[in-house]
Structure formats: C-alpha cells, structure tokens
Amino acid sequence: MRSRWAALVLVFLVAAGCQRQSSARISAEAPATDLVAAARGAMASRDWLAAASLFRQAVTKTPDDVALHYDLAICASYLDLRDEAAREFQWVLAHAAAGSEEVQVARRWLADAGGVAASPATTEQAAPPVDPNDPKGGDATVRGIVRWAEPGQKADQPLNRKLLHLVGLKNTPTQGLRYNVRSDENGRYEFTNIVAGPYKLTDAIAGEAMWRLKITVPKAQETAVDLDTQNSAKVRDDFPERGPS
CATH class of the missing domain: 2.60.40.10 (Immunoglobulins)
Known part of the structure; x- marks a missing residue:
C-alpha cells in the first residue's frame, strides 16, 4: 500500500511540474496584450506576486510603455521589493509626462522610501523623511x-x-x-x-x-x-x- 501511495505522489508531482512548465512557456510566448490583460486581472485581485511576474514579461516585450513600468512598480511596492520598486519608479520619473499622476506617485514613493537611492530630480523636490523614532519629532x-x-x-x-x-x-x-x-x-x-x-x-x-x-x-x-x-x-x-x- 505504501509503495502504491508513493507512486501516486510521484505521478502527481511529475504532472504538476509539467503543468507549471507548460504554463510558464505559454506565458513567455504570449502576446504583450495578453500578458498585460492577465497582469491587470491579477492586480485587480490583489495577487501582487502573479501580477509582478506578468508585468516583468510584458515590459521585456514593450520596454518603452510607461504604464507597464508604473504598474510593475506598484506591484513591487506591495511585495516590499524596494530595489525593484525604486528602479521602476525612477524609470517612470524619467519617461512619464511631467505633472502626470504617475510622476507624482513615483516622486512621493521615492521620498517616502527614504533610504532608497532616488534620482536627483526626486531628491530636490521631495520633503525630507521624518524618523518616527526621533523623540524630537512630536509627542x-x-x-x-x-x-x-x-x-x-x-x-x-x-x-x-x-x-x-x-x-x-x-x-x-x-x-x-x-x-x-x-x-x-x-x-x-x-x-x-x-x-x-x-x-x-x-x-x-x-x-x-x-x-x-x-x-x-x-x-x-x-x-x-x-x-x-x-x-x-x-x-x-x-x-x-x-x-x-
């Protein structure tokens, strides 16, 4: 009986592995529009991990799309991937239209991140972060x-x-x-x-x-x-x- 269950588990693991490989292959070969639609669907469901993975693939296909970099930055921020979020928000600052919501959000996030290196434009316009543990901060x-x-x-x-x-x-x-x-x-x-x-x-x-x-x-x-x-x-x-x- 034990050998039978072991065999069933092995079959299940092999099948699951094949399914994951097939899914990854389909995602990698999918058109950019399909990747973006799937990414935004995952984002709407607050599945930040899946959305981030799909946005990364979409960005490689259309690297000049501001909206994709912006959405990837948001997903990375929810996942606490600070370096990736900072990199994507800095890209948005450099390429999005001045005064756009994307630029404003990117600038605010980079200012709030504090320790993450920001672009010169961000540093000049951002308010200095306040340390909540500073006893002089407030009472x-x-x-x-x-x-x-x-x-x-x-x-x-x-x-x-x-x-x-x-x-x-x-x-x-x-x-x-x-x-x-x-x-x-x-x-x-x-x-x-x-x-x-x-x-x-x-x-x-x-x-x-x-x-x-x-x-x-x-x-x-x-x-x-x-x-x-x-x-x-x-x-x-x-x-x-x-x-x-």
Missing part, C-alpha cells in the same frame, strides 16, 4: 487594530504585518511629514512621536488602498483608530481624488 500617538474579512469569512480577522502610512496634508502644519509602521502578529499598530495636526491614514502610497481616512492628531495625546471593513475606502473614502495629499 502624540496613533494606535489601533487592523482587521479585515476576506470573502467567505463571517467576521473581520486581524491583519498582521500590514504596512500603514500616516501622511501629512498639504497646506497644513504637517505638510511633508510621513510615518510608516507595520501591524504586529495580532493586527495591532502604533505610530509614536507624531507631530500634532491633520493626516491621511492609509495602507497604500500608490495604487488601490483599503483605507483612506482623514484624522486629526491632538498634541501630546493618544488617538485610537481601528481599521476594518466598516471604515474601508469602499465605505468611507476621505480622499476620493486619489491624488497627492
């Missing part, structure tokens, strides 16, 4: 729990390692300030040493966001903001224009 705190319910789940579940951004708003005392933090294994997050004032609380600097909330942080106080399906961007979107704050 306020923003904390809460991140929860989400995927299709089929009856209740929101904690999201661990979720990257969140607190972004200062234009024409306010917080303009140019950025804070980043990840939720812990229980979905809890905490921004510390925050300068008081208005902010956008979001989970995405570029691309589709699950949350886009405007909050006001009072001086020397703690602000509690839980993030879940009840205040998601589909229910409450305080920045519907999706442009720079």
